[in-house]
Amino acid sequence: MVRAVQELLPAENIVYLGDTARLPYGSKSPETIRQFADEDVRFLLGHGVKAIVVACNTATAHALPQLREQYRVPILGVIEPGVEAALADPLAERIGVIGTRGTIESHAYQHALAQRRTGLMIYGQATPLLVPLVEENWLDHPATREVLTTYLKPLLTKGIDTLMLACTHYPLLVPALRELLPTEVRLVDSATTCAEHLQRELGRLDWLAPAGQAATLEIHLTDLSEQFEELAGRFLSKAPGRIRRAVLGNAVR
Amino acid sequence: MVRAVQELLPAENIVYLGDTARLPYGSKSPETIRQFADEDVRFLLGHGVKAIVVACNTATAHALPQLREQYRVPILGVIEPGVEAALADPLAERIGVIGTRGTIESHAYQHALAQRRTGLMIYGQATPLLVPLVEENWLDHPATREVLTTYLKPLLTKGIDTLMLACTHYPLLVPALRELLPTEVRLVDSATTCAEHLQRELGRLDWLAPAGQAATLEIHLTDLSEQFEELAGRFLSKAPGRIRRAVLGNAVR
Numbered sequence: 001m002v003r004a005v006q007e008l009l010p011a012e013n014i015v016y017l018g019d020t021a022r023l024p025y026g027s028k029s030p031e032t033i034r035q036f037a038d039e040d041v042r043f044l045l046g047h048g049v050k051a052i053v054v055a056c057n058t059a060t061a062h063a064l065p066q067l068r069e070q071y072r073v074p075i076l077g078v079i080e081p082g083v084e085a086a087l088a089d090p091l092a093e094r095i096g097v098i099g100t101r102g103t104i105e106s107h108a109y110q111h112a113l114a115q116r117r118t119g120l121m122i123y124g125q126a127t128p129l130l131v132p133l134v135e136e137n138w139l140d141h142p143a144t145r146e147v148l149t150t151y152l153k154p155l156l157t158k159g160i161d162t163l164m165l166a167c168t169h170y171p172l173l174v175p176a177l178r179e180l181l182p183t184e185v186r187l188v189d190s191a192t193t194c195a196e197h198l199q200r201e202l203g204r205l206d207w208l209a210p211a212g213q214a215a216t217l218e219i220h221l222t223d224l225s226e227q228f229e230e231l232a233g234r235f236l237s238k239a240p241g242r243i244r245r246a247v248l249g250n251a252v253r
Numbered sequence: 254m255v256r257a258v259q260e261l262l263p264a265e266n267i268v269y270l271g272d273t274a275r276l277p278y279g280s281k282s283p284e285t286i287r288q289f290a291d292e293d294v295r296f297l298l299g300h301g302v303k304a305i306v307v308a309c310n311t312a313t314a315h316a317l318p319q320l321r322e323q324y325r326v327p328i329l330g331v332i333e334p335g336v337e338a339a340l341a342d343p344l345a346e347r348i349g350v351i352g353t354r355g356t357i358e359s360h361a362y363q364h365a366l367a368q369r370r371t372g373l374m375i376y377g378q379a380t381p382l383l384v385p386l387v388e389e390n391w392l393d394h395p396a397t398r399e400v401l402t403t404y405l406k407p408l409l410t411k412g413i414d415t416l417m418l419a420c421t422h423y424p425l426l427v428p429a430l431r432e433l434l435p436t437e438v439r440l441v442d443s444a445t446t447c448a449e450h451l452q453r454e455l456g457r458l459d460w461l462a463p464a465g466q467a468a469t470l471e472i473h474l475t476d477l478s479e480q481f482e483e484l485a486g487r488f489l490s491k492a493p494g495r496i497r498r499a500v501l502g503n504a505v506r
Contacts, residue, residue, distance in 0.1 A: 021285050028476050029477055031477075032274050128385065128389055132382050136381055138382075143396050143400045146394070146396035150394070150396065222285075223281050223282050223285040227280065
């Protein structure tokens with residue numbers, strides 16, 4: 001998501017918070033996700049941001065409505081943009097959605113898709129091993145192919161024409177997915193469309209940064225680990241600068 | 254670990270705390286692990302326990318010395334018992350250790366083994382995908398075999414005679430490991446030996462519960478999830494009772 005925003009809005013300063021001390025969010029309960037997301041938003045507001053992207057499908061699924069109600073700054077999730085991207089093809093009608101257990105069991109994608117277009121067939125599939133595989137950097141490993149084969153099988157049986165990557169880690173698996181999917185299945189992720197939504201929202205408010213400004217990327221993590229820098233290098237086109245340790249407000253309850 | 258303690262010390266009441274809101278610990282930094290472990294111990298002391306088992310290899314590796322210095326109650330880790338179990342065979346000399354990234358990179362096992370017996374060849378291998386595979390219950394899946402094959406290859410090349418399971422999740426993978434390992438390789442885990450250490454320590458202090466007492470198992474989790482109950486059912490011989498939500502003291506900093 002950072003890369004998509006940098007590409008579309010190169011003049012905007014970005015403050016990134018990664019809750020690495022408590023990740024992954026994907027298999028935790030809605031209540032816990034809502035509490036964590038609230039602490040995350042407070043931290044970012046404390047750093048003077050003008051808009052917030054919840055760049056996590058699980059947090060979007062469980063916490064976005066509550067966050068929008070509670071805070072006045074524009075808060076964008078990744079589900080609406082993903083759904084818009086999936087339905088950009090008027091012929092899409094059999095849609096598979098892969099994501100964490102939290103995202104799939106929330107039925108957030110399934111509801112959002114069904115609200116926008118009637119008659120869709122929607123198949124959600126929880127794929128909890130994909131984040132660990134990406135974090136291990138096994139993007140082209142026989143085990144990854146075995147895992148993907150097992151997860152994709154029920155979706156292929158249903159004859160999907162579109163596969164939504166409902167987790168911000170999954171774009172790194174596109175080459176492996178392409179190998180296993182029939183060529184006519186479209187792969188859809190939300191990063192680019194979400195950056196476009198952000199641009200539109202900032203434009204509407206007349207809050208876009210002046211073009212040509214030298215933008216900054218500030219990275220804050222709740223747990224500092226060497227692995228993050230390596231992973232960030234894989235996701236971003238240029239290496240991130242200094243990474244700071246973030247202190248969030250409340251207790252784990 | 255709970256099962257091993259129940260089997261050896263059936264009269265002891267057990268208070269279990271699972272920090273499910275922040276798991277896994279295995280890939281987080283030593284500072285974060287120490288802070289989390291300290292909060293965990295305070296919670297258990299608040300529930301009146303007479304001794305504490307740190308039933309997590311990563312937490313033992315990073316936090317045990319500090320915890321023992323800071324608190325007066327007996328605190329047992331899983332590394333010493335594991336090492337004792339591995340060296341129970343006087344012929345063991347080429348020892349493989351598999352565990353999380355945190356456990357392996359701490360070199361806690363490597364140091365503990367080398368201190369006890371000279372001339373050992375010790376090979377540590379981080380195996381971060383095994384916990385997610387166990388949590389997904391893919392104990393007998395082609396992907397699990399692919400993952401294990403990749404992780405075991407460098408250890409088999411070294412001709413290990415002993416393989417230490419340095420993570421409390423791994424005993425569930427014993428059947429899969431047995432299939433892939435030569436029969437002469439011994440598999441060692443720490444649960445039984447650790448329960449024996451606890452019995453010895455409680456005996457020494459004359460703190461053992463009177464035999465025949467009807468013991469209780471209290472389960473506290475920082476995040477309640479349906480998955481835990483299923484997982485607990487797989488680990489324990491009888492299903493756990495009511496599970497409570499735990500509130501830990503401090504902020505994530």
